Amino acid sequence: MSITPGAREFVVDVPDVGVFTFARRNMRSELAISAEFSRLSEGIATPSAFLETVGGWIATLKVLTLIAPDGWVLDELDPLDDENYARLMKVHGALRAREDSFRQKPKPGSEDQRTGRGADDSVLVPSQVQPGAD
Secondary structure (H helix, E strand, O other), rough: OOOOOOEEEEEEEEOOEEEEEOOOOOOHHHHHHHHHHHHHHHOOOOHHHHHHHHHHHHHHHHHHHHEEEOOHHHOOOOOOOHHHHHHHHHHHHHHHHHHHHOOOOOOOOOHOOOOOOOOOOOOOOOOOOOOOOO
């Protein structure tokens, strides 16, 4: 998926890796991440924990990375170099931490704090209007 020019973006400096420019996640990019994961996993219905984790990192980074530091090419990372997995995890973790910082925490007493699923268990009709019990 290509991110259109003018899309909201942000910069993350990942220590010991470099500076990345990422697109802000939206519904379209979330679907593109899922599609990329499906391509990477070749459509496996039940991926292993390893495939789900590493494939998820790679799919997310492939879709959301707009600018990567020199030498960062996901498709060319050596899978036999354990350091590459550590770097993938570090970059993905930095991306997720920055995304989490964008999410507003619910304010006390806000709609997000309600416990029900929309049903109101309280009496909705005043007792003088309710039919009498037999």
